[in-house]
Amino acid sequence: MASDQQDPDALRIYFSEELRRTRQRAKLSQSQLANALGCTPQWICQLEKTDKTVSEQTALDLDTYFKTDGWDQDDGHFHRIHTAIRRAGRHRVLLPGFDAYLRHESQAIGIRCFAAQVVPGLLQTESYARGLMMPGDTVETLDARVAGRMERQSILTRQNPPMTIFVLDESVLHRPVGSRKIMVEQLDHLIGLEQSLDVDLRVLPYDRASPAGLEGGFMLLNFAHEVDLMYIEAAGVGQLIDSRSMLFKAGVRFSLVMGEALSRAETFQLLSRSREEYL
Structure with a gap:
């Protein structure tokens, strides 16, 4: 076998x-x-x-x-x-290139993510994840993708989870995925991270638009003994990058985006206000 x-x-x-x-x-x-x-x-x-x-x-x-x-x-x-x-x-139903990323993600000691379009997979609820799936796919394919995404989130609750920082563009909060109920559930899930010691969640607001945040989302993985990596997606294809120069530039980009983002307290206040819009 x-x-x-x-x-x-x-x-x-x-x-x-x-x-x-x-x-x-x-x-x-x-x-x-x-x-x-x-x-x-x-x-x-x-x-x-x-x-x-x-x-x-x-x-x-x-x-x-x-x-x-x-x-x-x-x-x-x-x-x-x-x-x-x-x-x-x-x-089998993963995006090309994402399988390789998953193998590295589970070994990371640090994850930094800038999400420019939708809530990142590690923070999605099941209903939100399903709402993002292509309607032309088979039920079996949809179920497999959603189940895989939910299983992947276990790294956030395992013993010794990676330290994670997520910066979400404010548009993510106002882009409806599925029904209003789904958005309320998704925002509730994000708000529930307020007390987490391992997940730092921030929002980049509209009025602090940073040029570094206009180039699209990306993820940076840090390892204890391996070379750090960057993961990006475009046109339905994922790519892992280990170029030192590109990783350095991406690290600078993330620092700039983080610098323009709301404080932790301001972020959760905005999440609560956004939630009210869907009620």
């Missing part, structure tokens, strides 16, 4: 093969296994032919029935394959 671990289709085939092998080793027919699990033989047949999407509950039920290694901690054999399928599916 190792060589195919980033291919969700190969992983689904692997799941079906493992199910068939495990069932046959237990000398069970599809009907007998279906009876034990409370489903139909057709369901088991479809799982073994990869005609059915593997749900997490199905994986857990199979682990429990067969007592696979780790089943009593919801970390059995079939659940591990299901998790791999889910993760591989999320990587």
Whole structure:
């Protein structure tokens, strides 16, 4: 499975093969296994032919029935394959270049972000994130992208999270994404960061327009032992940059934007006023 671990289709085939092998080793027919699990033989047949999407509950039920290694901690054999399928599916729907960024983001000790268009992914609510997705994508693709974005936010709540600074252009607060209710929820989420010791949130107001803030958003990642990186997106493609000269210039840009931004107290006052506009 190792060589195919980033291919969700190969992983689904692997799941079906493992199910068939495990069932046959237990000398069970599809009907007998279906009876034990409370489903139909057709369901088991479809799982073994990869005609059915593997749900997490199905994986857990199979682990429990067969007592696979780790089943009593919801970390059995079939659940591990299901998790791999889910993760591989999320990587498949990422923007070109973003997969590489994610691998570095999880290792960063510091993150600085200037958001010029929308609330950055690390701070989005699920409804807001869904509202940004392209309507032409399939439901499966949308679900995978949203789930991946929510999972990515765990770095902010883990033990020893990175120190993060987010500067949002004021237009982000007034650009409606989805419904008014979604915007209220999103702003509530941002306001809830007021007491955070690890997340510094600021807003660059309209009346302090800085030339450094007119060149678009970007993210800067700092590492304990690796070279720092910058990430930018344009035309649906992401790019990681490790050029020292470009990183220096981006650092200067961020300092200029930060210098023009509202204070922390002023930022949360503006967030509260913006929230009232959507009620």
